[in-house]
Amino acid sequence: MVTTKRNKPTLHPLAEYIEGLLSGDALLPDTQENLIEVVGVLHSYGIVLDAYSNNLIYFAENQFLVFFPFFKYFNGEINLNKLLRHWQHDRINYEYAEYCMKSMLWHGGGGLDEYVDSKEFRERASSVIKAKFKNNPLVLGVNQLFPEFLIEQLRVCSYYSGLGQFWRVMSDAFMSLSDLYDKGKITSISQVVDHVKAGLVANASNPITYSVKIRDKVYDIIPEKVGLTFLMDTAVPYVEAIFFRGTPFHGTVSYNAQAYQIPPDQARFQYGALYADPLPIGGAGIPPTLLMHDMRHYLPEYLRNIYRQTRRGEDDLLVQICKSFQKSMYCVTTATIFGLMPYPADTTEPSEQQANRDYLKNWMDRLINSQLQAVNEQPIACEVALPKWM
Secondary structure, eight states, rough: EEEOOOOOOEEOTTTHHHHHHHOOOOOOOOOOOHHHHHHHHHHHHHHHHHHHHHHHHHHHHTTOOOSOOOOTTTTTEEEEEHHHHHHOOOOOOHHHHHHHHHHHHOOHHHHHHHHTSSHHHHHHHHHHHHHHHHHHHHHHHHHSSSTTTHHHHHHHHHHHHOOOOOHHHHHHHHHHHHHHHHHTOSHHHHHHHHHHHHHHHHTEEEEEEEEEETTTTTEEEEEEEGBHHHHHIIHHIIIIIIIIOOOOOOOOOOOOGGGOOOOOSGGGOOTTTOOOSSTTTTTEEEEEHHHHHGGGGGGOHHHHHHTTTSSSTTHHHHHHHHHHHHHHHHHHHHHHHHHOOOOOOTOHHHHHHHHHHHHHHHHHHTTTTTHHHHSSSSOOSOOOOTTTTT
């Protein structure tokens, strides 16, 4: 609540969502149309995340300190047929996974960001560099001249591994959600939120580790004793970097500093998934286009049928997927909000109720310019065919 010049209290612009969250409701209305869209798109997303996760972890463990990783997207399986498909772009667009990784690395936040700048990390990285290039005096000499170069490469690899481990958990959560929906056990948006929240909570303390093998010896770059965990050191920084901040897309804003179209402070960035306008999807320089292209291959038939019934049919399929994906991310955001809420939503203690309200107000302050109200005002323009069991 804010106050005007006459000291008359006015409601927060998103007050209805604060009250809804306090009542246990999600940011997305609980309708069957939304449920089908969210579960269907998360089914596809879960399959794509499985591929992204496997590739990120493969790169971190097998392509570290490789200066020209020409085959980094092949996961160690290199053959002519796969190479031809790769050149024809008949493949998963792993570039989007790297875009997310680089966004996390750039924005930082959490224990992983602190650790890769620590003295312990530098010492462990130096040991790996010496072991990797012990028979290569040229590289070791270059490392003496530019001591930050190879260490920075290992910082990047640490984020490859960290994001890969995060997406491994989320992929499993989304696929199990789809399985429960197919069995008729997920019938509402609130159950979707509860399922995602349960996955976050159950894996919150999972250790984030990273080791590499060099000539039969394993080197711990991020040992378990460092204490990095799934929730606070990968999930929360991911939400901050990808859901909220993101990076300005080429071709949509000017990078000219004199144009003042990009905030000078990273904390003021609002280019993340929760703010993005779905309409530019498909344009050059829009990274999420790669994700939408990947997801369209794995859409369940019930969701594809819904898209076929819209005004443009499948002519704007990528935009339709993006809209559904954005709805699903508001469900994931709701699960994150509930998971991090300082006190239970149904607490009767006044001080705890106020703490929860202040906590939610901070979230809503950041969502004022997002697509939250837009996704809640855009129902599917067709008659939805519900599954037979409903």
